[in-house]
Amino acid sequence: MHPAEDLDGILRQLDAYAVPVRAKLGVPRLGLGLWLASEVAAGLADSPAALAKFRAELDARGLDVITMNAFPYGGFHADVVKLSVYEPRWTDPRRLKYTMDCVKVMEGLLPDDAAYGSISTLPLGWREPWTFADDQASQEALAELTRTLRAASRLIKLAVEPEPGCILDTVADTVSWLAPRVDPEYIGLCLDTCHLAVSFADPVETVRSIEDAGLEIVKVQASAALHVDDPRGARAELEEFAEPRYLHQVRELSPDGTVLKADDLPEALDTLPGDGPWRVHFHVPLHASPESPLRSTNDVLTEVLNTVSSDRTIEVETYTWQVLPDRHQQDLVDGIAAELAWADGRLRLEVP
Incomplete structure (x- = not known):
């Protein structure tokens, strides 16, 4: 998710990072989890020639796109993002238009031998304000998107991504909301393993609950959260991660099994009791x-x-490199390559 919101800038970022990562890994092709800001997606969707040219540029660099991230609409690298990343919500026609544009882009970029393409999206919106009318509007928007997916020239699926603090805060919330409302052939879940960890839900039971509901894990975002067993004794270390750009929701597992909540790390440091372990959305x-x-x-x-x-799309997603505490920083090419190599070796994934 590079800080570029025009095509020339995106290609410069890919030349600076993705191409060297591919070379460092020694692989002929590298898969991208591509993010395009709304205006870029609209421009490519409206111009078959521009889309074909962009695909040719990616091919020339040995880069493939089998998944896209359509969660942030734009401005994801502003000095302060926080709650703005959840706008526009699925109640807003701009969200539907942006996602439909991404479907057209995905049609043009998906490799010929890919079984399907995936597009992840936000879990409807931030939890407040939210009304019954908002529920209805979101359901209607997803129905309209489903019609677009059915008509697409390639199989493309939408992956709704649960996130702490949102309308669909947990996987259980998401399954409950989606199951009676969507066509599971085209809409399922994006299972972000950082978000799942923050919720303190059991991973194996969570995966089975999705399958039991007749829904699909369209893609897994392989990511890790911060965990601390004794928050009171680790205040100084936690404060290092309290940075101003992104929201870092915190959950505390209290001794009685209740999960306590704070919407951001500074709030958690001031308000949560620290009697049980914390997990931080970082x-x-x-x-x-x-x-x-x-x-x-x-x-x-x-x-x-x-x-x-084993046939699920797996996307390694760490977007917080630039906001890590100074002592955790490293060269971005080296860091991304090391992360992908770790995933390939430890989790037996294939680097595309």
């Missing part, structure tokens, strides 16, 4: 777990990948 690199007393939730990721069907 995507930490898979290969570089933070030092004790903090750790990552790679164990949750591993359990998910040992449980899901």
